[in-house]
Amino acid sequence: MNQWEGAAENHNIGVEKPFDPPTINDHIMSTFKSKRTVIMKVLIVDDSSSDRSILRHTFQAHGCEVIEAANGREGLSKAGEGKPDLIISDALMPVLDGFGFLREIKSDKVLNSIPFIFYSAVYTGYDEERLARSQGAAAFLLKPMDPVDLWREIQAILDISALGQSANIPTALGEEEQFLRDYSHIVVAKLEEKVSELEDMFVRVVQVLVNLLDAKSPWTMGHSERVAEHAQDIAREMGLDENRVSKVYLGALLHDIGKIGTYDTLLNKLSALTEAEYQIVKGHPGRGADALEAIDQLKDVIPMIRYHHEKYDGTGYPDHLKYDEIPLAARIISVADTYDSITVTRPYRVALDTGNAIAELRRSAGSQLDPAVVQVFIKFLENSESTDLAGKGSELHENPRS
Incomplete structure (x- = not known):
């Protein structure tokens, strides 16, 4: 039996030899349409x-x-x-x-x-x-x-x-x-489309996490977004390239994500925290960094999350890093975090105006905050709006709830 006889037999098609190859498609189709059991x-x-x-x-x-x-x-x-x-x-x-x-x-x-x-x-x-x-x-x-x-x-x-x-x-x-x-053009276009889809999905997931954090306390609603905006401004003013600026923004957006694992009663407490409560809240940088460790896309921002409460003089937490031991991005986020915390009213503190907030930043430069980063941010703030610089402010007490 030759190949054409075999093909015909496989499809229950009766044909006469010789069978011209192009004809078999016609014969298969006509048989298929007339006999649905084929x-x-x-x-x-x-x-x-x-x-x-x-x-x-x-x-x-x-x-x-x-x-x-x-x-x-x-x-x-x-x-x-x-x-x-x-x-x-x-x-x-x-x-x-x-x-x-x-x-x-x-x-x-x-x-x-x-x-x-x-x-x-x-x-x-x-x-x-x-x-x-x-x-x-x-x-x-x-x-x-x-x-x-x-x-x-x-x-x-x-x-x-x-x-x-x-x-x-x-x-x-x-x-x-x-x-x-x-073909190369099409493959590149496909890959760019897929990358864009994944990036969009990733951004949406990050926003969901931030929304979950915001829902835990009315006093910190919008804090992460404001810190991210401030950190982005500082990073740009310092001349970081756009890729690093984007990472700083993402790290700032997620800097307090570890607070999702913190009791709501502690975040919303109107009176001062006890020492035991303070230690629980202070664990949020480590909890946040550990929780995101498995996400490869966040490997560059995890140190920002872990070290954003380190102080320039080494008295911060969790690892008591100081000076350049603290990643630059974490130092930037620390300044942005501090500024937002003192310019928004909390149960334990009345918001400062921009002028008094700038005075507080200057007072904290060199101890709690990187003086170079503070200088850049103050210059940005002064160029952004007309501020009253006459206020003297009061001593800055960092609270880990912010």
Whole structure:
């Protein structure tokens, strides 16, 4: 039995020899449409198990045999084991992505006639679809689609594909170079889109954490955001590059995150803390840093969280660091934290105006705060608004609740 007789027998199609290869697609399609009991073998390639499951149920509901693969390399192996009648593939996958998989399929003399359809949620525009079609893909469909609409669309695509042979991969050097340029552009665009999505999601998660912290005490509502804004201003004034400025902002936003593990009654207590209570609250920098240790994206901001209550003269906590032993970002956050704490009314302290707050910062420079950072921030404040500098202020007593 030759290969054409075998193909026909596999699909219960009666044919006469000799059987011209291009005709078999027509014959399979016409038989498939008239006899729904005929099995069409479909190879689904997608790194998402849930997406594969949806496609599997869609095709099986119409009597198709389904084989699955989690990436292009695995898909090639499955296609080689038993030639499918149709390939449905995602575009962005590990190991071997959809475009690489398509090129491998179209370069294979045995497999290159299989209709290949992209079904992907990652789409950067017309160029992606154009490139897919130029490499032999029958279509580029966007996830998600209603199963009924998806099946109808695939039937229409297969009807068109059955009228002619699938395109083979270009072999001319110029076409090859053009493909690589187009493909590189698409891959970069996909990666940038994914990175942007992850960054947006990360920012939202951070904001949720800050909101949880704000909900613990009405007296510190908005404190983290204000400290982050002040710290960002200081970092920029000190000439840090935007990448470091962004990290300082993030570290300041999360500097008090360890207070989520602190009793609400201590944070909201109107009278002075006892020594035992004070020690509990003082543990928040270490608790916050430890809680975030497993998040790789925060590795650069964890020292800011741990050391933002260290004092310039070494009398702070938790490790009694001093001078340059304290990370610059933590010294910046300490100044920003102090300023916000003394300019907002708390149960145990009336807010200072800007002039008196500046006087307090000057008084604390060299002991509690880095004098260089204080100088930069005061200059920024003085340039930002007209302030009354006549006030003398009162001695600054740091309270770990702020």
